[in-house]
Amino acid sequence: MSKDNRLARLVKKIESYPTFLRKPLLNFAxxxxxxxxxxAKVEVLQLTKTHSEFRLQNRKKVQNHIGTIHAAGMALIAETATGMVVGMNVPDDKVPVIKTLKVDFLKRANGDLVAKAHLTEAQIQDIxxxxxxxxEVAVTVTDVEGKEPIECQMIWAWTPKRR
Structure with a gap:
């Protein structure tokens, strides 16, 4: 594998801090x-080169008119989880960009949402x-009942940085 990029180095550095400081520091960054x-106060639960997990709490500021997390918030958490796991791997001379963000709304979400995304070793090698x-980054979004209120297709691209 290649050397770590900027984001991976930051995560590694934060992991050297005492446990109680790690999540607050990573969330702040x-x-x-x-x-x-x-x-939206999206919260990181886990971030590695192969997996990411993020939570969005059902707070007033991210709610829709029926008291559940707004559609845009649901898309945001899926986009964040997929983008961050890609971001852990894209070399510093490239830039990751979302190419396709497709969200199908299947059912009403209940409470907080958790998005989990992962990459395969072959996908990482390509990056x-x-x-x-x-x-295409695999992602699932679940609510407090463990149900999947949305189904997503997230395609991320990477291109050389403009000089």
Missing amino acids: LRKTVKLVGT LTLEKGEV
């Missing part, structure tokens, strides 16, 4: 970098070795 993630490309 991610929320400051991606403003909408900060506004590390191809000049540019795209990957």
